[in-house]
Amino acid sequence: MSFPLPLPMRRALDLAAVAAESGEVPVGAVITLDGEIIAEARNAMRGNLDPTAHAEMVAIRHAATRLGRSRLDGCELWVTLEPCAMCAGAIALARIGAVRFAAEDPKGGGVVHGARVFSQSTCHHRPDVLGGIGEDEASVQLREFFAARRAPKSHTVNFTDDC
Amino acid sequence: MSFPLPLPMRRALDLAAVAAESGEVPVGAVITLDGEIIAEARNAMRGNLDPTAHAEMVAIRHAATRLGRSRLDGCELWVTLEPCAMCAGAIALARIGAVRFAAEDPKGGGVVHGARVFSQSTCHHRPDVLGGIGEDEASVQLREFFAARRAPKSHTVNFTDDC
Numbered sequence: 165m166s167f168p169l170p171l172p173m174r175r176a177l178d179l180a181a182v183a184a185e186s187g188e189v190p191v192g193a194v195i196t197l198d199g200e201i202i203a204e205a206r207n208a209m210r211g212n213l214d215p216t217a218h219a220e221m222v223a224i225r226h227a228a229t230r231l232g233r234s235r236l237d238g239c240e241l242w243v244t245l246e247p248c249a250m251c252a253g254a255i256a257l258a259r260i261g262a263v264r265f266a267a268e269d270p271k272g273g274g275v276v277h278g279a280r281v282f283s284q285s286t287c288h289h290r291p292d293v294l295g296g297i298g299e300d301e302a303s304v305q306l307r308e309f310f311a312a313r314r315a316p317k318s319h320t321v322n323f324t325d326d327c
Numbered sequence: 328m329s330f331p332l333p334l335p336m337r338r339a340l341d342l343a344a345v346a347a348e349s350g351e352v353p354v355g356a357v358i359t360l361d362g363e364i365i366a367e368a369r370n371a372m373r374g375n376l377d378p379t380a381h382a383e384m385v386a387i388r389h390a391a392t393r394l395g396r397s398r399l400d401g402c403e404l405w406v407t408l409e410p411c412a413m414c415a416g417a418i419a420l421a422r423i424g425a426v427r428f429a430a431e432d433p434k435g436g437g438v439v440h441g442a443r444v445f446s447q448s449t450c451h452h453r454p455d456v457l458g459g460i461g462e463d464e465a466s467v468q469l470r471e472f473f474a475a476r477r478a479p480k481s482h483t484v485n486f487t488d489d490c
Contacts, residue, residue, distance in 0.1 A: 209397050209420075210397060212397075213391050213392060213395060213396060213397045214388055214391055214392075214397060215387065215391060215397045215398060215399070215417065215420045215421040215422075216379070216384055216387060216388055216417050216420070216421075221379055224378060224379060225377055225379055228376050228377055228378060229376060229377075232376060233376060234372050234373060234375075234376045234377060234378045235378060236378070248416055248420075248449075249412050249413070249415065249416035249419075249437070249442060249444045249447070249449070249450070250412070250413050250414075250415075250416025250417045250419075250420060251413075251416070252412065252413075252416075253411055253412035253413025253414070253415075253416060253437065253442075254378065254379045254413045256412075256413075257372075257378045257379070257411070257413060258378040258379075259378075269449075270449075271449060272449050272451070273449060274412070274416065274442070274444075274447075274449065277449055278447040278448065278449030278450070279412060279416075279437070279442035279443070279444050279447050279449065279450075280442070281412045281437075281442050284412070284437075284441040284442050285441065286411075286412070286432075286433075286434060286435050286436060286437065286440055286441030286442065287412075287441070287442075288435070
């Protein structure tokens with residue numbers, strides 16, 4: 165028996181697919197407040213020429229603009245991949261109340277791997293964290309994206325080694 | 328005998344002073360390439376309603392735009408306070424070659440304190456790091472800023488508890 169995905173994660177996975185179509189590592193993020201989506205984004209580092217344009221960062225900035233405040237108390241962030249150290253730091257600084265992510269990222273994650281930002285004494289806000297929501301679909305998206313990048317160049321005209 | 332500060336750190340300290348005048352925690356950052364300043368910024372979280380608008384983040388985004396690429400190979404980042412986990416993560420993602428900071432930040436730093444982002448196996452680029460350049464002046468700026476915030480409200484009309 166399988167349960168339907170929560171709508172914000174369904175939307176984040178769809179955004180991740182859009183990222184992949186644009187040659188970006190497929191990660192999507194959605195921010196909700198009181199159950200309503202108030203901001204959404206997908207990876208845009210290459211397209212925006214911005215190394216900080218991870219989906220979570222762009223969504224946080226959009227949410228702050230929409231709410232007219234620099235802190236996102238009470239908000240939930242839904243993202244298809246475990247946030248890296250940069251994004252985890254931003255989540256804490258923004259005082260986001262909860263993080264829901266799909267796939268873990270043993271190679272680059274900063275929540276349950278690596279820097280474990282929320283577990284440090286220098287972290288002054290610890291959101292509630294839950295992973296594994298939509299993990300199967302997110303993992304397939306990422307695996308297929310990187311498999312295509314590793315394929316012979318004649319089959320990967322849309323991708324380069326620079327993500 | 329005292330040595331003059333390197334010009335990029337002198338400029339970063341001046342930018343930090345501008346931040347303080349605007350009610351922002353006094354932190355300034357400058358990015359150089361081949362000895363030339365190509366981007367600069369100061370904290371703007373409150374003014375921009377953007378929790379990610381630390382001086383380093385804004386400078387990185389400006390530098391990437393100026394260079395027309397999402398990686399800042401060969402660049403040096405000069406900043407008046409030890410970068411937090413978010414900024415350290417961004418520095419690694421941007422492939423910045425060297426970080427020069429002034430004051431350490433035992434309560435919020437992410438380079439030589441807390442998450443120690445560059446020391447994690449999940450960090451795929453480790454810049455050369457040197458701290459303590461201009462530390463005395465940066466520490467005074469920060470101490471005076473927070474002392475003014477802690478003073479009775481009648482004497483701190485420009486500051487609130489929200490930075």
